[in-house]
Amino acid sequence: MKRRLFLVVLFFACVFKAQLQTEIPILKYEELQQRIESEKDKILIVNFWSTTCPPCVKEMPHFTKVNNTHKDDPNFKMLLVSLDVVQDLERVKKFIKNKNLTAEVVILDDIKRMNTWIPAIDKDWGGDIPATGFYKNGKKIQFYIGEMRREEIENVITNYNNEMVLE
Secondary structure, eight states: OHHHHHHHHHHHHHHTTTSOOOOOOEEOHHHHHHHHHHOTTSEEEEEEEOTTOHHHHHHHHHHHHHHHHHTTOTTEEEEEEEOSOGGGHHHHHHHHHHTTOOSEEEEEOOGGGHHHHHHHHOTTOOSOSSEEEEEETTEEEEEEESOOOHHHHHHHHHHHHHHHHHO
């Protein structure tokens, strides 16, 4: 039942993606991993962040600009994974509205098992945020720890798209 509800929420999130997000899915690590694996034939950017992290807040406009540039590309998807606690859901919603976030936002509510899922996402990641993974067909292409600028994000997209053309 939970899976069906999740898929229904996911469907409506995709249908109404042009509007600012008002419902935020709350996921466990396995659900996030399923989302990553389900985005076939797309470059998927997964940014781990928090509303209380100054570098995360500073870089968010860069991610929004990149998402706005590529959001109509069927081979592109951005997912902003908030590590805020579920009790701060309203703060996350206000942040989405105030920053005009256009990428989908989810909350990863799995703090008790972070010593398991953090190294599963990237063996060299200690959990510092911001951190950003780039995926294709559920497979990690690159993983960055620390703040990213728009140019850096675009370079990864461009370089990977160019590699795809050469294959």
